[in-house]
Amino acid sequence: MKRCLLVMAIGLIALPASPAGAKGQPPARLSPAAQSLARCVQNNRQLSVLMLIDESGSLAATDPFDQRVDGIRAALTGLANLSEASVSGQQTDVSVLMAGFYGLVHPDPEEGVPASAWKPVGRANLDQLLEEAGQYEELNHGRATDYVTALTAARTLLAQRAAEQTEEGGAAPCQALIWFTDGRYALPQRVGKSGVGLPREVFYAPGIELDQPGVEDQAVAAGKQFMCKPNGLMDQIQDDGVIRFTVALSTDLSPGDAAFLDAATTGGTGGQRCGAHLSHLSGEYLSARDGDRLFFAFAALGGTPPPVRVTEVCPQLGCLRGLVTFATVPGLSHFLIRASGAAEGDPSKPPRPLALQLEAPNGEKATLRPDGPGQTSLAGTVITPRWISDRAVEVEGEFSGDDEWLGRWSYSLADPSNAPRAPARRSYSAVQLFTDLEPAVEGSPVLIRGAPTTLDFKLVQGSDPERAVSGGPLVRSSHLVASIEDPVAGTSTEVPVAGPKPDGTFSARVTVPPTSTAGFVYVGLTANFSTAAGTPIAPQYRSFELPVRFPPGHGFPTISPSSLELPSLRGKGEVEGTLTVTGSSVSSGCVWIGEPDVDAPEKAGKVVAVIAPEAGSADRCVTLGKGEERTFTVRLKPADEATGTVTASIPVHLRSDLVEEENVVTVPATFAMGPPPNVVKQVVLFVVLILAGTLLPLLLLHFLNLTGAKFPAPNRLRAIQLPVEMTRGGRLRPRDGEGPGFELGRGRSLAADGSRPVRELELGDLKLEAVASGSPADRTFELFRGPYGVARAGGRKLIAGAQQPLRSWSGGASQEVPLGLGGTWIFRFDGLRPAEKREAEEPDALAGAATEAAAGQDGDVFFLPGGSGGEPPSSKAAVAPPPREAAIEGELYLLIHDAPPYDQGDELFEAAEQGLREADELWQEAEPEPEPAAAEAEAEPEPVEPAEPPAPPREEPRSWSPLGEPEERPGERPGRGSDDFF
């Protein structure tokens, strides 16, 4: 089925319909231009189609119903079919560019058209392309219709495309130009509004000022001359290998204008001629005298448009008027119905939407509407409607394995609006059947130059050469047409084909003329089928490249490859290819390569060909022994940069010592030339991409950090705030040591600060701030670490602890806190209370102190110096009061979850105590420089033992801070190491 789609899609705008090829009638076949395109696509699998669309203001009168848009859409639908089709397991890469023209062209190739402007065509983006085509309904206000400007731009766009696609070498891509115009070359006087934005002079008519009256005819004549002179614009487009299809949109085109368009496309016949190289092989002209038929002309991409039936649109659903029937037989794969209702009635109003009613052989019915479902099933057949407009539809029915679909189908177009007394509207429709049988060449034959060769052909299922089909109604009705195309001479010869024989095969005798120098020829096979009911079946076309050799036993060397497909050339430079010549197994020989015949764009100047080793004449030929292989390097160097395609014919002279004869094989070589790459643009783009590629992920990470940089809702937290002091090695106690100790309780709820996550929080003079990816104030950048919190207290030193390592900056003025906050303690260091000695006190007071000390033995110890004694204070000790030790003073904040267990504060308090005990930097800061007296005192300790209870035992770090042995980093407290690994 896909094969059928391929053929359907390839033969763009076929010859005027001839009846389907029943036996005894002229066989239907693709038009020559369609065949050229089909052959190229089958061999290359790449097709670029440029749609050059007229936007001149005259379209409002010449194409009032926007038939060009329906035509573009129909062509796009056909191209989508082509891209979906598969031949030998390969799909075709189809791309399209829509360019509009009037006095200017857009997109303008001089401004640079990115490769992305070429849109791939496929089912996936067909709807988008059809919508894009709709913009041309409005684009009909352009001034002038300048063919030369339009076609020059088209040629450049196509050449640039070819250069891009062959940058790495490979066969030149197939290219087609579909040129929509209302048919009149017009360069009206460019004055006032008519001249805005348009140049006063066109490059092909120098000296003619277009703002002057009465010069239009002169300028148009210069343009036509520029197009049609030998090696002029149309010849150059032809030489670039572009297959051209011209569609005249106007319904009242003058014979002269029509003849000019025809000639500019096909070379013309009779009086009107154009160019020296144009022919029907590479160009086709369509005159759309009836706008409604344009849809069929484009949709019939299979090359042989089925006959169009003209009936009436049913005025309501379910009527029998305008019914069209067709019959299906075994061997078919699918059908296509194309139907369109005429835009009759009030011309000021848009035509009413139509519906298509379809009935299967088993009586099942379906009504397809423009706004209906995309696919439905009928008699085991998958029905897919594609509405080109509200009144034009292409319906594909794909047959399944069972036989319910065999028999009589019927359809009709209907107007479901039931408009009263609506005038009769004509309905145009065509149905075409498809098979997946396709012609193939039996075996791998080689043609002999100057001698007849019998070629055998067969019909195979799909693309599988092993699945030959020898019987059935379609094989019996089939008729094959073969053509032999000589790529060097540019000739195409039709060859009669006999068959089908009883075994289902066909045969033809083919002779390559002895004068031919081609190393290979194309054999084109078109299989035509018919049904008893006369419903046309799309012909199947396949092209095969067959090598041409000299008669066996003559001892001539052979050449490989048979054609050179060279990489494209951007700007100045040269391209290089390699030819390998192999000596015959029966004779020695000699080979030399003559001066290639090069056809290049005018701007390229002379193309110098350098062949190594140098063997340019018979007396300097390179000798070859039997079976010996020699390699020749071919370099082609244009003098200047240009845009277009260079084709070269390289004559390779071969001599056999056995027959002592000389023969020539011409090896074609092609390469595309394009403008040099814009290095500045390239570098700028590269830098932008690298920056974007680096910065965008970083920005994404920062954004993620930003969204996560929040403290929990305050109503889920409680805070305990305590003024404390602590001697070294001692325990935390209330500031100034008064009172029995702390009653921590549950702390204060922060619910007043809100019930949603916050970025900032204040606890007295302690400010907490969530940081996303770092803080310039702290000179830290932590994109990969994730968000964190920072506590500040007006520049005072802070220390904090939590379940994870915490960092500090700015000498402790900024202290990291976890975003979770619960389970975090923060100590604001207010300063040092220096150590002081006490004068001797009254025994009463000393007794009181001793009592106090004793009371502290159960845990809360106040005013006790450090030491390790465990003796209770004696009366002797009370003689001199113990010195008051240095202590750090500050505010302790305990942040706990507002949830059980409610003794979180106690645990946190202990953790803070432990943390502060280990906070050496505080103690270094807190301890005064030892004075000489103090040092002396240290050397000679006081005889009196201080009244000190045993110091709290040194505990191992609590297990709720499972940090192992993290490495130390500057700015991080010991025991709070970072786990960075970058």
Add this chain to the structure above:
Amino acid sequence: MSGGPAGEGGPKGANWLVGAAVGCVLLSALALAGGILLHFLGYVLASLLAFSLIALFRRRSSERSLTLGIGVPHWVKLTAAGVLFAGFAVSIAHSWFIASHFS
């Protein structure tokens, strides 16, 4: 592979992330052989996803080391750095191809 519990924060979770990052960079490298669309895909994969995956991995790793007290295995550090380096290298190649295509 290091031992320990499986899951998002465990070693197996980290392995998945490293595997995804390596796969990402490999895919991106393979895309070098393709056309312009694949170059775009490769560019995005290399410059954005690999980067982000490493960042995610980094954070997973942090969580893991915090909750379990396990250090990051040496091979993971090397792989992560290698992935980043390869990601940048491939990204540069894609960028050059894209820039060449549009100039």
